[in-house]
Amino acid sequence: VLAEEIRQQAFKQERIKNEAAELAKALEGLTLRIPTKAAESGKIYGSVNNIQIANAIKEAKDLTIDRKQIIISEDSIKEVGTYKAVVKLHKEISVEIEFEVFAE
Numbered sequence: 001v002l003a004e005e006i007r008q009q010a011f012k013q014e015r016i017k018n019e020a021a022e023l024a025k026a027l028e029g030l031t032l033r034i035p036t037k038a039a040e041s042g043k044i045y046g047s048v049n050n051i052q053i054a055n056a057i058k059e060a061k062d063l064t065i066d067r068k069q070i071i072i073s074e075d076s077i078k079e080v081g082t083y084k085a086v087v088k089l090h091k092e093i094s095v096e097i098e099f100e101v102f103a104e
Helices: 002-027 050-061
Strands: 031-036 043-048 070-072 077-079 081-090 093-103
Touching (some): 002 050, 002 093, 031 043, 043 093, 050 070, 050 081, 050 093, 077 081
Parallel strands (some): 031 093
Antiparallel strands (some): 043 077, 070 081
16 A cells, blocks of 8 residues: 555656646746836836736736746846746746836
8 A cells, every 4th residue: 555655646746747847848938028117217116026927927828827936036126127037836847037027
């Protein structure tokens, strides 16, 4: 019984890893555009966070990514420009996504 449970658990872990790899392929090379309200100097009112990036991925690729899986390399994004974020899909699989913040 124990050997069977171990085998099933390994199979489940492998399936989860394969699903993460497929999701990584879908996100590979994705560049997002995130509109925001900004002053003429390029300063954003508020900041861009991982929730907005998750929503942009949903709109662009129709994929649901949990906001907790998205790590923004900058401390806080408060200006218009191009940035990078990492999406951790699995402990061994992560994808870097580029996103552009622009004034709407």
